[in-house]
Amino acid sequence: MFKQTDEKRFRIFSTVFLCLLTIIALLPIILIVIASFTDEKSLLSYGYSYFPKAWSFNAYIYLINQSKLILRAYGVTVFVTAVGTVTSVLVTTMLAYPMSRKNFKYRNLLSFFVFFTMLFNGGIVSSYMMWTNIFKIKNTIWALIIPNYLVTGFNVFLVRNYYSNNVPDAIIESAQIDGATEMRIFWKIIIPLSVPTIATISLFTALCYWNDWLNGLYYITKSELFGIQNLLIKIMNNVQFLKSGSSNYLGVGNMNLPGTSVRMAMAVIGILPIVIIYPFVQKYFIKGVIVGAVKG
Amino acid sequence: MKIWKKGLIIALSLIMVIGLAGCGKSTTGEKDKDGSKSGENKSYDKVVYAYATFNNIPTSEVLDTVEEEINKITREKINVEVELLPIAIFDYSSSVSLALQGGEQIDLFQSLGDFNNSVSSDMAYDITDMIDVYAKETKEILGEDILAACVKDGRLYGIPTYKPYALTPMVVYKQEIADELGIDMSQVKSVFDLTDVLRKVKEAYPDMTPLVPVQTGTSGVNMTIPEVDYLTDDYFSPKGVLMGDSMTVVDYYGTEEFAEICRLVRTWYNEGLILKDAATTTSTSTELMSSDNSFCYIASYSYPPEDTAASISAQVGNIPLGAVQIGEAYLDTTSINALTWMVSSTSKVPEAALKFLNLTFTDPDVINLIIYGIEGRDYVMDEEGYVSYPEGQDASSVPYTAQLSCGTLGNFFLMHPMKGTKKESLIWEEEQNKLAKKSPAMGFTFDSSEVKTEYTAVSNVIQQYLPGLLCGSVDPEVVIPEFRSKLSDAGLDAIIAAKQKQLDEWLKNK
Amino acid sequence: MKKVVSKKNRGLTKSGPLLLIALPGIVYLIINNYIPMFGVFLAFKDYSYVKGIFGSDWNGFDNFKYLFRQDALLIVRNTILYNLAFIVIGTVCAILVAILMCELGERFRVKIFQSSLLLPNLLSWVVIGFIGYAFLNADTGFINKTIIRLFGGNEVAWYTTPKPWPFILLLVYLWKNVGYSSIIYMASIAGIDKSIFEAAKIDGAKKIEQIRYITIPMLKPTVVILTLMAVGRIFYSDFGLFYQVPMNSGALYDVTQTIDTYVYHGLMELKDIGMAAAAALYQSVVGFVLVVTANAVVRKIDRENALF
CATH class of the missing domain: 1.20.5 (Single alpha-helices involved in coiled-coils or other helix-helix interfaces)
Known part of the structure; x- marks a missing residue:
């Protein structure tokens, strides 16, 4: 009682x-x-x-006039988010799993290898040179997917940490005794056990792709490949730029730029799809968390 | 079964690796195709023209159509094909420098107030010996005086956009309120005359803040200090300046003129005459003017006062506006070279690039194609030659327009006038360029590379204090001394000394 | 006994297949992160576009000078103090939310709460800056116009009054991030074996005690790992938070300026690539030293939870 x-x-x-x-x-x-x-x-x-x-409703009327631009940008962003998230989750879990195996010889080395990437980066100039000159991804849809976000140290460690704490050694050992290969263990045992963490990093990665505008800024000049964030940020920042001191030499009075309410409306349409889609995705997310709870 | 799974994993890993290489391949393939396409006919030099735009960035197909129209002219005239590369203005500078570092082709680019840096970091091609051959007409239009603003150590590195350079300080105000309160705005001759006007308005409308800032961080008063040569510094971050005819570099913040305007704005602030949040507002001056809470703002424009008032009035919901001049235009090097077109130092076809640049200053068809796009589709022209958007369309819905960039590309005076402006104004403006008083140090550019460390520190201090002072939100009596001591800690004296040294040298060689 | 098992086990675990699984990730990190690292030597160069990255002249430590001036010290202090506050308070709040969320049990409510708390994270800093402005602006802001009018008191010129800003920034940080980071802890709590709680319940442990003695200790590995990662980034700051939210107001610099905004302001006019690279290298090296030290300490105390 x-x-x-x-x-x-x-x-x-x-x-x-x-x-x-x-x-x-x-x-x-x-x-x-x-x-x-x-x-x-x-x-x-x-x-x-x-x-x-x-x-x-003026702000939205203004935006409806631009609906062609906006819809196309949504399309780009949805594609990038979907492809990026699936690939990223796959590669991340595959990298994190060996790192979690206590008897894997290169465990610490690999962890350090991943962690190092979180601390040092060569700066945008050199990675830009590499992606554009060697891999030629400028102005392709891959430029929005591949650079920077596919594997992030943060997610790798989240998954590794989850594995080390929630996958009992005994399961793997018994599978090994049964003669299962590492690949088989990974697919048959590890993946089903890692639903909660996969749910978590999928969510993080999807948000990251949805909200990204840096890749678009650096690698995209063709307007048909602009994602929704790029479109919004361009308009918002153009206004910011005009207000900043550096624009004064333009000395042109003919600037009829979107006002405050339009900018707010843009912010709203930037998050609207997530607000609509998220509850549906979340069902799986919460299910994942609960499945994990039962199994763990 | 096992083998199958193993194979899958290996295949996946391979896809990852090949996938990366694969997308590389596909683009190269496309490029080759392009190459062979143009190779079929005659071979033309391809020039990439990167310009900053405030408008929407058009789709590739639309850009292609405009490029094709331009190419029809350029193939014949100068044997060149052009690729247009519009970039949103706020990330223009970083995009261009990144692309140049990455070894991409950009042959022509513009400065947005950073001409000096572009030259000192070797971004610009030395065109001294080429201009007489490939851009003779442009040189004739602009004249040696204007071109001198782009000379550094005796070498020419760029061609300034030809437009109204002279910015005249004005007060833009609401006509109805002035009439109602019987204020004769023509009596306002200087910024100091404004105080009584503001008080009168405040008295009649206690809830109003009569003066709004022109931009975040400035009430506009700094532009009314007469005859200041900023010696290549940003207007919003002046360090060492020249005043009047003197050739001694002085600390801007130590001058009586500066202290005086700070005190003036401070009284406005204390009496509630200026927007309290002027130093940080997120609204543009046009937005603020369209509300009922404002009366006027101070700004510098290149148009005659009546035109300015009319064109701004159209943007603030047709509230009738007036404008009065409260100072004289003054030209220094920066006012001309702030917007300069340069051939990139990495260009493989500098001659072709310069030839095309020449056309943007001399060929009305070329420049109007870049600004307005294709007639009929993107704009229409009436019998008198004024341009407007097609029925039911506006700047954001036509396939192509770069109209808002009109003051930044090539020759402004060759562009079709927009409906609502007057052709006569153009004459006034071109006249002003010649009449405006010019700084005795016109043509001098400062190379900051020897005082880089101090420059960064001083910039930081200025941004900390200047907006507050220019908007009256801090007390100048207390803050100016504090500000100045921080500036000297940050190394302002070294910057001033370096400027003086370079200026003296420049005078000797003149 | 345990030793025997693991020895036997090591015999079964071959490195090859495991490495193969990790291969795509390794290849990606080499390409995306390691190859571009050659760019760090830009920090020691006087960059010239004509000469390019490799051909530009070396200039020793000149590019670093501006980071070690007297006035830069205050900025280092700000950066570290803010980050410490974010790490400590942010973690406590995220765990609190996660625990409460897991106690709700009912899916529908979890769904509502979680979605709402996550929402602020979806907004860009530009937009958050606007929201802050809508509240704090002295002339039209919600606080001055409505709240202060309702409860009396003097209007405050928020963007020129430095005192409240450390709290405002902390609040905005928490508002944006707590929902997001609590997800990680929720997933960890979900991973805890339910039978432990059952056993505790049978022993008569109260809810508070269960949390105190089971949930929190079980979260330790996650806390350690996230903190270690945060320590590595202690010299970095979220540029948007410190630039957009205070609207870049000069009067607030003493309390809002961090290394990233300092570098940005200083270089806005000069745009010197070498100096920017120097700042990035400085931040990385300090973070690296700190995190390796912290990791060594963690390893000493609790080998299992160390990062590497």
Whole structure:
């Protein structure tokens, strides 16, 4: 009896606490959503408010006029995110698994090899030279997928750590005694055991590809290959640039650039697809976490 | 079964490796195809023209159509084919330098205020001996005086965009409020006359902040200090400057002129006459002007005051605006070479590049194709020669336009005027270029490489203090002394000394 | 007994097949990360476009000078203090959220909470900068216009008042990152054997005690590994957080300037590739030394959890 109420009380506390956090997390985002629907003039005259004096759809009308650009950019980003995430998860788990094997001779060496990449990088100039001159990926869709994000040390260590703590040596040993090859152990035993961590890094990787704009910035000049982030950031940063001092020598008054509410609307359409898709993906994600809990 | 799995893994690993090489291959293949395509006819030199754009970047097919139109002209005239490479303005400089470092072909590029750096890091081709052969007409149009701004150590490294250089400081204000309160704006002759006007407006509208900043971090007052030659520094980060006719480099922040305008803005700030967040606002001046809470802002424009007011009025929801001049235009080296076209030092076809650059200054068809795209599809022209977008389209929906970059490419005076502007203004502007007072150090450029360390430190200090001072949010009596002592800790004196030394040398050789 | 097993086991474990599994990853890291490392020598060069990367002149440690000036010390201090605060407070908050989330049990609520907490992470810093501005701006901001008016008090010119900024930045950091990092801990908690909890329950352990004596100790490996990785990046800072969120306001530099923003401001005009490379090398080397030291300490105490 006593245990039950204790658990119940804790559950209530958790719910209340997380409710509060959720509100804190969402309120600022709601403010920009509302700002994107606020009349530009009202925004500047009366300030940002959850209950604006005048509403307006102008910002979205402006964006609908550009829907061709935006839809194509969505297409690019979705493709890149899907292909990038699948490849990345595969390569990452394959790299992390040997690192987790306590009796693998090169375990520490490999870990250090991976970790070193997290500390040192040669800078953008040399990697740009390599990718464009040797691999010729400039202005190809691969430029958005391959450089930088396919294997990150962070994810490798997350997976390795999960394996070392959640895959009992005994399972592998008994499989080895049964004569299973390493490949077979990896596919048949390790992969099914690593659903939670695969869910986690898939999520991280997908977000990373979805939000990436650096690869686009460096390697893409053709506008048909711009992803959604590149499109948004270009417009936002052009405005930023105009406001910064370095633009003053242009001395041109004819700049009719998107106003605050349009910029807010752009931010909204940048995250909208994730907000819509995420609950569906999350089902698998949470299932993964729970499957892991049962098996572990 | 086992073997099959093993094979799968190996295959996967191989795919990874080959996949990388494979995508390389496919692009090279494409390139070869392109090469053979142009090789079928006559062989032309291919020039890559990289320009900064504020507009949407057009798709490749659209770019191809515009390129083809330009090529029709260039093949015949100069035996050259052009590839246009529009880059969004905010990452233009970094993209170009990255591409040049990576060994990609970019033959022509522009400076965005960083001409000096481009030259000192060897990005620009020395065109001294080529200009008379390949770009003679351009040289004639611009004249030696203007070209001198792109000379360094006696060598010519670029051609400045030909446009209205002279920026005249003005106050842009809301006509209705001025009329209503009976304020005669024509009596405002200098920035100091503005205080009473602002007070009057504030009195009538206590909720209003009459003055808004022109840009993040400046109320615009710094542009009203007369006759300052920034000696190649950024306008928003001046270090050692010349004032008036004196040839002694002075510390900008130690001058009485600077202290005076800081005190002026401070009184505005204390009385609530200027936007409190001027130092950090995220809104552009046009946005701020379209709200009901503002009255005026200070800015420098290259158009006649009436035109300026009219064209800005169109952007702020047709609120009637007026503009008055509150100072004189002044030309120094930077005002001309800030936007300079250069042939890249890595170019394999510098002659062809220069020939094409010459066309952007001399051939109206070429420059208008780059700016407006193809007539009928991207723009229409009325009988009087004014240009507008086709019915129901605007700058963001036409397939190609680079209209917002008009002041940065080639010869501005050859471009078709947009509807709503006046052709007569062009004449005024070209006149202003000749009439505006020129700095005695016109043509001098400062090479900062010997004081690099100090330069970075000083830039940091300036960004920490200057916006606050120019927007009145800090007290100049307290902050200027603190600011100056930090500057001298950061090595400002070394920069000033280096400037003076180079300037003296330059004068000797002149 | 254990030794015998592992000896036998070592006999069964051949390195070859395992290396083969890791091969795609190794190849990728060599290409993507190791080959470009030759670029570090740019830090010792006076870069010239004509001469190119290999042909430019060497200039010793000249490019590093600006990083060791007097005024740069304050910036190093800021960078380290912020990172320490982020590591400690960020970890505590993420674990707290993860534990509470796992206690909910019910999927629907987990789903709602988790999605909402993750949402801030999807926003770019530019947008977060705008959001901050919507709240803090002195003339039209939500705090000055609404909150302060409601509760009374003086309006604050937030972007020129340095005092509250360490807290604002910490808050923004937590707001953006806690949801994200709690996912890692959630996955770790999910990996804990449920039978341990059952046994504890039968022994009469309260919820708090279960957390204190089972969950938290079980999270230790994850905490150690994430902290070690963070220590390696202690000289880096999230540029967006320190540049976009304070709107690059000069008056706040004393508390918002970090190594990355300092380098950015200093080089905005000069755009010197060598000096930028020098800064990156400096950050990497310090991070490297710190993390190798920290790792050695961890190895001494608890071999299993060391990074390498």
